[in-house]
Amino acid sequence: MNDSPIIQARGVAKRFGDFEALAALDLEVRKGQCVGLLGPNGAGKSTFIGCLYGVVARTGGSLEVFGLDPAKQARDIKRRIGVVPQENALDEGLTVLENMRIYAGFSEVPRKTADPRIAELLSYMMLDAKRDATIKTLSGGMKRRLTFVRALLADPELLILDEPTTGLDPSVRHLLWEKVIELRDKGKTILVTTHYMHEAEVLCDQIVILDRGKVVGTGAPKELIEREAPGFVGIFPPHTDEAIKPHLDPSWVLFHQGRQCCVRAPRFDDLLELQRASGQTALQMRPANLEDVYLKLTGSELSDDE
Numbered sequence: 001m002n003d004s005p006i007i008q009a010r011g012v013a014k015r016f017g018d019f020e021a022l023a024a025l026d027l028e029v030r031k032g033q034c035v036g037l038l039g040p041n042g043a044g045k046s047t048f049i050g051c052l053y054g055v056v057a058r059t060g061g062s063l064e065v066f067g068l069d070p071a072k073q074a075r076d077i078k079r080r081i082g083v084v085p086q087e088n089a090l091d092e093g094l095t096v097l098e099n100m101r102i103y104a105g106f107s108e109v110p111r112k113t114a115d116p117r118i119a120e121l122l123s124y125m126m127l128d129a130k131r132d133a134t135i136k137t138l139s140g141g142m143k144r145r146l147t148f149v150r151a152l153l154a155d156p157e158l159l160i161l162d163e164p165t166t167g168l169d170p171s172v173r174h175l176l177w178e179k180v181i182e183l184r185d186k187g188k189t190i191l192v193t194t195h196y197m198h199e200a201e202v203l204c205d206q207i208v209i210l211d212r213g214k215v216v217g218t219g220a221p222k223e224l225i226e227r228e229a230p231g232f233v234g235i236f237p238p239h240t241d242e243a244i245k246p247h248l249d250p251s252w253v254l255f256h257q258g259r260q261c262c263v264r265a266p267r268f269d270d271l272l273e274l275q276r277a278s279g280q281t282a283l284q285m286r287p288a289n290l291e292d293v294y295l296k297l298t299g300s301e302l303s304d305d306e
């Protein structure tokens, strides 16, 4: 069995003039993995996706997708990738079916199989009743569902989802998650960018966190939490820092989320003791999660002495 990686990036760099959008990015994605690429706006996620797809020319490093170089063999790679871009890019004046047919043509789906495949996918995403509706009459959630199944037309080996659920209501988000999990369980390889940490925890078995073009953290969600931000977080109301600070153990971490004052401590009981000693009541106490890791690694977690 060929178990070479689907994506192998070594030291991938991209400069736009003097600006370094990606600096020496290493990433390996194996068949059947769902890998999440996280990072603040401008971290370089879309630039990397562009490099994979051959639309952005990297300026350094080596990159292979299915063992091929996107700088030289983009066409062969594109044929095997399905992309859900940040913007839906549907033709608003045409119907659902017309959009799917046009895309089937781009994706080189043979004419004979295109219509049955389109029918199957519209039904898969519960869009069959909208087959003849014009795109401009669809809701945002329907357009996103259509963009999602459009990416599946050629039954791609690798699916790239660029912020697939941004701005969607929770019911559509959950539907898309269900479908991504189904595809992952069937052995599809998936690369997803997202700003939703919970989405990354639900979908991804590996996470890569980028900040200003550099990898700042990588691992399975649970591993990352254990390594970077273990324990429990108490979220206290604004302006409670002064009351809390004298009661902190040096090993605990004080940081801010907006104006709220947060404390991460190893044990839940530590937070109960902190409440008692400081006379402050936490708004919420919860196990640390990927958001805590993200805030720490991308520099948003301000420690006491910063």
Ligand SMILES: Nc1ncnc2c1ncn2[C@@H]1O[C@H](COP(=O)(O)OP(=O)(O)OP(=O)(O)O)[C@@H](O)[C@H]1O
Binding pocket: 016, 019, 021, 039, 040, 041, 042, 043, 044, 045, 046, 047, 048
């Ligand atoms: N064609 C370009 N010319 C100059 N700079 C660019 C170009 N494309 C991207 N950049 C810059 O490269 C950096 C990385 O951008 P990129 O779109 O990859 O970030 P991102 O992580 O995808 O952000 P977002 O979450 O907002 O989509 C940004 O500072 C962006 O302004």
